[in-house]
Amino acid sequence: MFGEQQRFVLLLxxxxxxxxxxxxxxxxxxxxxxxFRDWALYNPRKTWIGFDHYVAVISDPAFLYVVLPNTFLFMVLSVAGALVVGLALALLLNRPFRGQKLVQTILLVPLMVAPVIAAIMIRWIFNDQFGIVNVVLEAIGLDGQPWLVQRWSAFGIILLTDIWLWTPWFTLLLLAGLQSLPKEPFEAAAIDGTTTWRVFRFLTLPMLRPVIVVCVVIRAIDAFRTFDIVWTLTGGGPGRSTELFSLYAYVHAFLNLDLGRGSAAAIIGGLIILVIGVVLYRLVDRIAKA
Amino acid sequence: MAMVHRSEFLPWLPPMGRKTLFALALAFICFAFAFPVLWLILTSLRPESGVYYVHRGTEFTLGNFAEVLREERIVEAFVNSALIATLATVFSLLVTVSSGYMLSRFTGPASRLWFGTIYVFRCVPYISWVLPLYFVTQSWGIYDTYTGLLLPHVAVHICFFSWLMKGFFDGIDPSMEYAAMIDGCTRWGAFIRVAVPSALPAISALAVLCWLFTWNEFLFALILTGNRVPMITVVMAQFVTEMGLRWNLMAATAVMALVPAFLIALFGQKYVIRGLRI
Known part of the structure; x- marks a missing residue:
């Protein structure tokens, strides 16, 4: 039925x-x-109810005004933060200096730490009674804060944890990219006495652009579905103010035991990220070809 | 590279000051990256009575580790996590190396279709398919078993790793494979005897990443396992809610969970850095 080559391709x-x-x-x-069904875990009648769950999710103020803004804000800030820090560190590691290998190993530490462990550590560090952050603040005469029970400080800590976790990933890929750039343009710039900033702005950045774009796309899609650090750090609280999209679907399916509604939320989120993914892919394609 | 662009930042500073500033900045960055882990280790070494004042006491103990290791459930979770991570690595590589090879060496509708599929499924949030997977594994009778956790873990790596493998094979000149085929090798022979060995550094890099990802994974383990197959990440997350006040034990568990990951990463660092040039 198939030629030898097609069989090989299909088997692969x-x-x-x-x-x-x-x-x-x-x-x-x-x-x-x-x-599309009335499917609760305690009472799986499974009767067809059409788009009711979708309407319920989209008209839920918690989803519309908390979860979605949180998710997008988190995605943008987390990717931007990790990109800026990661790029800075990659540039740093790309210059030779004494102890470079050691610094590189230390900077890659977060890559090995499970998000759940990172969340536990950060939770302990920012513990309102015994956490070292509050201890230090009180020692220098400031008031300790209940970090994880105020909306924006909790959100900021989640963000910080995420950036800490994912910066090494950017550093690694960007460093690999930097090291594979051609050397001649930089030599020419050095002979012309171009300033560091201009070398970065007009040589490094444009040549590194394909790698940066790929990193950003991969990370943005992953950041959209972040679950573990939020779950372990705040559980979506205080109240539901730090819930992200994955948590919203999980809470509805497994805590409120409403699988139908949870699935609807999961599908809506999936569609949103699919659109973003396709748009980003187009962007990558155009940049790679330019 | 060393003598190339020696243009400096902050040119108005004297060289000595610039050097000091650079060293200070480096020290600060390293501190920021290592501090949470160091603090965790320090906490894990404090006795129960001193854990709330980690910064002041002078007593240290290994008792926390001994106490954690007496908990059967935690030991079991360690064994499970290690087993699943290792098996998932082996199976993922078996499946994705060939799929990445196909994407790299063949162009045409089949290849384009497969690439599109992979990209789309890479975008789908985990929750959107793990949530119903809870029911699927239950109706197939593999909920809360090794198989029921292992296969989804292999499936989740397919998209990303096929994509990475395609990149690696793109960087390898196919003329060696053609030469092998002219010399009488079959396509499979050329793939297994010629292409795979030359991609070995990249495959090692993927193995390291795959092991770490699976060891560190949380959502799948949370949804797809109950009491029979405890995984270390889930056990730790339960710790936070159930034993929220016993930070010394929690820290000891977390430190032990970090050790295998550190060893793997330390050993594999050079492969990852060499293998990840995209």
Missing amino acids: IAPAALLLLLFQVVPIVIGANAS
């Missing part, structure tokens, strides 16, 4: 495709089906 991807089908496609279809 067959195991991956099969796993993808069984463990992603099938669940997504089942989830989509559940989102």
Whole structure:
């Protein structure tokens, strides 16, 4: 039925495709089906109710005015923060200095730390009674803050944890990118006596752009679905003020035991990120070709 | 590279001051990156009575580790996590190396379709398919078993790792494979005997990343396991809510969970840095 080459091509991807089908496609279809049904975990009647869950999610003020803004704000700030810090560190590590290897190893530490562990550490450090941050603040005469029970300080700490966790990832990829840049333009610039800033602005940055864009796309899509650090740091609290989209779906499905509504929320989030993903992909493509 | 762009920042400073400033900045950055982990380690070494004043006491103990290791559930969680991470790494690589090879070496509708599929599924948030996967694994009778956790973990790596593998194979000149085929090698022979060995540094990098990702993963473990297959991340997260006040024990568990990841990463660092040139 197929030629020898087609058989080879199909066999190469067959195991991956099969796993993808069984463990992603099938669940997504089942989830989509559940989102149209009255499907509570304690009473799975599974009657068809059309778009009711979707309407409920979209008209939920918590989703519209807290969860969505939180998710987008988190995505933008987390990616921007990790990119700026990661790029700065990559530039730093790209110059030779004594102890460079040691510094590089230390900077990669967060890469090995599980998000859950990071969240536990940060929670302890910012503990309102015994955390070292409040101890230090009180020692220098300031008031300690209940960091994790105020909306914006809690949000800021989640953000900080995320940036700490993901900066090394940017550093690593950007450093690899920097080291594979051609040397001649930099030599020419050095001979012309160009300033550091202008070398960075007009040489490094444009040449590094494809790597930066790929990093940003991958990270942005991941940041959108962040779950573990928020769950462990605040559980979405105080109240529901730091909930992100993944948490919203999880809470509805497994804490409120309403699988239908949780699935609907998961599908809405999935559609949003799919649109963002396609737009970003176009962008990458255009930049890669330019 | 060393003698190239020696243009300096802050040119008005004398060289000595610039050097000091640079060293101070470096020290500060390293401190910021290492502090949370150091603090965790310090906490794990304090006795119960001193844990609330980590910064002042002078007593240190290894008792926390001994106490944690007496908890059967935690030991079991460590074994499970290590086992799943190792198996997931092996299976993920088996599946994605060939898929990435296909993406890199063949162009045409099949390849484009597969790439598009991978990209789309890479974007789908985990929650959107893990949430219903809870029911799927239950109806297949694999909820809360090794299989039920292992296969989704392999599935989640397919998209990203196929993509990375494609990049690696793109960087390897295919003429060696053609030469092998002219010499009588089959396509499979060329792939397994020629292409895979030359991609070995990249494959090692992926192995390191895959192990770390699986070891550190939380959401899947939270949703797809109950009491029979405790995973270390879930056990720790439960700690926070159930034993919220026993920070010394929590820190000891967390430190022990960090050790294997550190060893793997330290050992694999050079492969990752070499392998990740995209």
